[in-house]
């Protein structure tokens with residue numbers, strides 16, 4: 001079996017992740033932050049350890065400004081719904097995931113103005129086109145770091161610099177890149193970084209978060225949820241400090257224990273090395289697919305300008321049929337369709353039919369790429 | 385108690401406790417005290433000191449000044465450092 005659905009969630013996980021989670025359940029188990037006994041304190045240390053690991057990985061100075069949630073979607077909703085107000089203007093790209101577009105459309109209905117800057121048919125964003133969309137009411141730029149459909153990397157550092165110069169907040173959706181592409185919130189001027197814990201960070205599902213920079217006024221950040229935090233229990237108002245302000249309710253501590261182990265594992269391996277490995281595999285995959293008569297590959301077609309996520313179609317076959325036959329006849333597991341991103345597919349010209357998406361990850365190999373390419377080649381030749 | 389520094393040393397009269405607003409803050413401060421070699425341990429907040437239900441950080445009195453400096457450097461707003 002060849003797992004090529006890492007863009008949805010990574011699998012397998014490094015063994016240390018399951019070990020850390022099993023240890024938490026067997027030996028710690030208590031509610032972090034809700035009591036002062038030794039197990040509660042140990043649980044709080046483990047959760048703090050996850051904040052610390054995430055902060056280090058992204059070069060964020062303060063672990064307490066790492067707010068955890070169930071996934072990147074939670075983090076994106078918190079940043080968008082929590083900071084934008086009627087009358088504000090926000091700029092984004094035409095390759096965003098619905099976890100950005102849907103909150104933005106909901107905000108638009110409440111009086112937030114939204115501009116979607118078109119990307120090229122390969123999903124590339126021109127920073128000058130983005131700059132031209134800025135108006136005096138613009139408050140935020142929100143961008144995905146990479147298209148979840150065809151992997152195209154967006155010019156993060158340039159846009160970060162632009163946001164700083166213009167006094168805007170920059171929210172980066174790093175769901176597709178956290179752990180797979182180096183990210184430095186200071187060097188790239190990222191004010192808000194939303195990440196999934198369960199993709200290239202190699203953690204369990206049910207983890208993700210938002211790294212909140214110093215330029216964000218926390219008192220102006222409306223929480224999505226209000227409730228118990230274990231802190232300031234004498235008060236009936238939500239705490240103003242982070243992370244408690246945005247983390248009501250018992251957290252996924254077992255998941256965060258796994259995430260902490262996962263991020264340490266990624267750090268030990270080195271994000272640069274992960275990137276090199278995945279870039280190599282992507283180059284092989286792009287070369288292999290492009291050489292197949294009847295296969296059409298989307299995106300920049302250059303492994304250096306994209307992540308290890310590759311979209312393609314096979315002439316004469318619906319994506320759903322390709323996906324099913326790759327699974328049943330060749331043991332290749334991938335994702336077909338619109339990938340929660342109708343905007344990206346419109347940009348690529350693949351709406352509403354969609355594409356076949358191979359999402360490679362850190363554990364995939366050249367041999368797997370070769371076998372999958374061979375599978376596609378057979379399907380394509382049979383369809384001709 | 386793991387990681388918490390010299391547990392035995394922090395006991396007895398003359399100790400102070402750092403009262404914080406949240407357990408994440410307590411761990412944040414504990415990490416910095418350990419890094420500076422200040423003996424400390426996490427204990428439940430004594431009921432007579434605060435109505436908060438979480439943890440606080442206990443430090444021997446002779447290390448109170450070092451603890452104060454570590455707290456100031458941590459950038460965290462605390463409730464106070466009070467005698468136990």
Ligand SMILES: Cc1ncc(COP(=O)(O)O)c(C=O)c1O
Pocket residue numbers: 007008070071072073074096097099100144146147148173175176195196197208340
């Ligand atoms: C670009 C992008 N943004 C956001 C998300 C949502 O991430 P999550 O599933 O962690 O909420 C995904 C993944 O599905 C994604 O690819």
